[in-house]
Amino acid sequence: MSAAKSRWADEDPEADAIIAQRKREKEEKRRAKAEKQRQLEEASKTSAPTQPVDAGQEANGESGPPKKRRRLSNDPDAPSVVDEVPTSEEVKKQSSLLRFPVGEWGPCRHVDNFERLNHIEEGSYGWVSRAKDITTGEIVALKKLKLENSPDGFPVTGLREIQTLLEARHQNVVYLREVVMGNKMDDVFLVMDFLEHDLKTLLDEMREPFLPSEIKTLLLQVVGGLEFLHSQWIMHRDLKTSNLLMNNRGEIKIADFGMARYYGDPPPKLTQLVVTLWYRSPELLLGADKYGTEIDMWSIGCIFGELLTKEPLLQGKNEVDQVSKIFALTGPPNQQIWPGFRSLPNAKSLRLPQTSGAPAGNPPLLPRSRFPYLTNAGLNLLSTLLALNPASRPTAQQCLAHPYFREDPRPKPKEMFPTFPSKAGMEKRRRHHTPEAPKRGQDAPELDFAGVFGGAPGGDTGETGAGFSLRLG
Amino acid sequence: MAQTNAGLKHLSNALATPDQLSNSSSSLDGVPSELETSIRCAGAQLTQAAGVLLHLSQDIISQAIVIFTRFWLGADGGSLRIYSAKDVSAASLYLTAKLSFQPTSPRSILNVYNLLLSQDASPLWFVNPRGAPTQPPTPDSYVLSEGGYQTGRLVLLRVESVILRTLGFDTHVALPHTIALTYLQTLGVSRPAVSRRVLEHLNAALLSPQLLYVTHQPNALAVAAIYLATREEGVKLVDGEWWEVFDVDREELGFLVVGMRSTEGFMRRETEVWKNKAIPMEIDEVDAEVERRRMMDEGE
Numbered sequence: 198m199s200a201a202k203s204r205w206a207d208e209d210p211e212a213d214a215i216i217a218q219r220k221r222e223k224e225e226k227r228r229a230k231a232e233k234q235r236q237l238e239e240a241s242k243t244s245a246p247t248q249p250v251d252a253g254q255e256a257n258g259e260s261g262p263p264k265k266r267r268r269l270s271n272d273p274d275a276p277s278v279v280d281e282v283p284t285s286e287e288v289k290k291q292s293s294l295l296r297f298p299v300g301e302w303g304p305c306r307h308v309d310n311f312e313r314l315n316h317i318e319e320g321s322y323g324w325v326s327r328a329k330d331i332t333t334g335e336i337v338a339l340k341k342l343k344l345e346n347s348p349d350g351f352p353v354t355g356l357r358e359i360q361t362l363l364e365a366r367h368q369n370v371v372y373l374r375e376v377v378m379g380n381k382m383d384d385v386f387l388v389m390d391f392l393e394h395d396l397k398t399l400l401d402e403m404r405e406p407f408l409p410s411e412i413k414t415l416l417l418q419v420v421g422g423l424e425f426l427h428s429q430w431i432m433h434r435d436l437k438t439s440n441l442l443m444n445n446r447g448e449i450k451i452a453d454f455g456m457a458r459y460y461g462d463p464p465p466k467l468t469q470l471v472v473t474l475w476y477r478s479p480e481l482l483l484g485a486d487k488y489g490t491e492i493d494m495w496s497i498g499c500i501f502g503e504l505l506t507k508e509p510l511l512q513g514k515n516e517v518d519q520v521s522k523i524f525a526l527t528g529p530p531n532q533q534i535w536p537g538f539r540s541l542p543n544a545k546s547l548r549l550p551q552t553s554g555a556p557a558g559n560p561p562l563l564p565r566s567r568f569p570y571l572t573n574a575g576l577n578l579l580s581t582l583l584a585l586n587p588a589s590r591p592t593a594q595q596c597l598a599h600p601y602f603r604e605d606p607r608p609k610p611k612e613m614f615p616t617f618p619s620k621a622g623m624e625k626r627r628r629h630h631t632p633e634a635p636k637r638g639q640d641a642p643e644l645d646f647a648g649v650f651g652g653a654p655g656g657d658t659g660e661t662g663a664g665f666s667l668r669l670g
Numbered sequence: 671m672a673q674t675n676a677g678l679k680h681l682s683n684a685l686a687t688p689d690q691l692s693n694s695s696s697s698l699d700g701v702p703s704e705l706e707t708s709i710r711c712a713g714a715q716l717t718q719a720a721g722v723l724l725h726l727s728q729d730i731i732s733q734a735i736v737i738f739t740r741f742w743l744g745a746d747g748g749s750l751r752i753y754s755a756k757d758v759s760a761a762s763l764y765l766t767a768k769l770s771f772q773p774t775s776p777r778s779i780l781n782v783y784n785l786l787l788s789q790d791a792s793p794l795w796f797v798n799p800r801g802a803p804t805q806p807p808t809p810d811s812y813v814l815s816e817g818g819y820q821t822g823r824l825v826l827l828r829v830e831s832v833i834l835r836t837l838g839f840d841t842h843v844a845l846p847h848t849i850a851l852t853y854l855q856t857l858g859v860s861r862p863a864v865s866r867r868v869l870e871h872l873n874a875a876l877l878s879p880q881l882l883y884v885t886h887q888p889n890a891l892a893v894a895a896i897y898l899a900t901r902e903e904g905v906k907l908v909d910g911e912w913w914e915v916f917d918v919d920r921e922e923l924g925f926l927v928v929g930m931r932s933t934e935g936f937m938r939r940e941t942e943v944w945k946n947k948a949i950p951m952e953i954d955e956v957d958a959e960v961e962r963r964r965m966m967d968e969g970e
Contacts, residue, residue, distance in 0.1 A: 219920070294914060294917040294918070294919060295917040296917075297678055297681065297682035297887045297889070297917075298678060298679065298682060299682070299684070299685050299887075300682075300683070300684035300685070300840070301684050301685070301686075301687055302684045302740060302837050302838050302840050303744075303746060303838050304746045304835060304836050304837075304838060305835045305838050305839065349768070349775075349776065349827075350764070350765075350768075350776070350826070350827035350830045350831070351765075351827075351830055351831060351834060353768050353769065353773070356765075356768065356769055356834075356839075356841065357769065359839045359841075360769060360841055360842065363839075363840060363842065364679055364680070364842060366679070375838065376838060376839040378835055382828070382831050383831075385839075429680070461771060465771035466771075
């Protein structure tokens, strides 16, 4: 701040005048107070002999004159306690005011400052490669944004990705270092910290799933990062294991903000075409146009399940199949567990089986048989995350406080995590079978869920859930 | 501590460096600094007027003006002899609206700018020095042709990219308006006249030649506007240095108060100086004005 002070110091006569005036006022106040103090002392001297006679009377008699004098001294709020304040205030002067982090802006650097090493993957919004910063030698991930065929100029998704990443500085969110540009107008690259793994590839490569203690550490980090995002009014809208990056120090970071955006209160109009199908929540599938951070919590539930079994939890072939897979796992919705789901646009065509007695609990517990090694607390957490009714799902904050994370086995310290060979760091190309995130600009599909509980057009209805039968009543 | 600082990003802005304030790309290209100030201020007013006609909220408009202001600063910034102020104004507004909850289309933007920059139909004093037309203007003085739209759109989108690159894609702008209202509540001031005056000061400060929004954090702007507004409305605030509660020191407050108060005088002088002529909003007009001033200087 001292620099700023000197910057303005000599070109500011009026401010000086204000300050001088303030000083004068303060001086006057101080004199008035000294005067008052003197008068008080005098008063107490004169009244001293009467002190033992009558305390009540004395108090009345005492407080009268100084009060009047106080008014005269043009100092409205000065009970004698306040006399201490100026001194303590002066001491406090030195105490520092909160200084805001001061950023700067400057033009983008050129991508030639980086040497490309190898290709990592192609996501829905760009190509990612591993690169080396030529000046510092640091290894970074370089993500090229896809900008072609954008009739409205710079795509809003890319802008939001940059904007949210720049604002979401958290140890569990991938760090965007800078944005660099290429030779052409639509060559834009994001420079991010390089992480060795993504969780999807890692799970594919592993022989055994993570240990329960490791799952807790991973989940705590992901939900911790998500809690921060939500606290900054950012929805991620595409959480899935391939968007969770991990390094060899057991740290996990949320990446790919291509779908992320700010939300508000009241919520703005939002597109339903978000979240990769397997991680998409039932309210989105049923066509809700008002939704909130609960959709991210559903995805967290899917990720949790995937960490437990090493396999994506709900691998629907299309929207209809996805809905039937969800209901097969959770049981069908009803008015008790999800009031109002009937009014969602795509729920009209949904013909539900006549359920005899819904499973107990609200939300009902998922079938234990699917997760045999999970503790009761764990199953409880998973069941609430995968609650059909968005209002029943915990917030990220509530999730972090869940007893599951406090019972044995405790989360494994990050430093104790095993390390794995990095696919991204080598020349190997990987392909995985997660469907792609929905493309922006597509129309929301007109969905007919008539087949969800019937001779499903998507086929593969053989897998029955534990709670109910798929036969039409 | 890192956590709290991260949370503060929402309330703070990137500020111009002393270097960016003392050098501008335009001045390196020979644009006199008073002319640059005049054009920048007129551009801010143009952005404000366009935002109002587009029914955008003042949030978006204010952010657009800050982006517009940042664009011209520093040797790496934009030059008035390379980019037209009107195009940068339009692209700033388009870009800011796109990121907001109220996006708008290139066509709406171009229609509005076409009207505001029409020498016959514009109500803006620095475009149409004769003042707002009393008769309804003829449509062909402000209706955008299809060809005009197509070329205008290309320019709009190109300048949008240029702005993003010049600012390193940092589009974050924190505004003092809501902060000021929160502070007013904290101070127990509930009189609507004060709140209105605070917002007036904050919006006027967007036009300040001292570039208050790119040199001071929003909390300081908010405090200064409250200080002025309560003075003007005769509302007494708590005794003591209440601004320190809001992390503003007296020196900064004094500077801002002076800056905000001087904006009105600056605007009056501007209307006086540019009484009978339009402020150049396009490259060739700027070139002509620079040339004219050079001739005048040489003549004398």
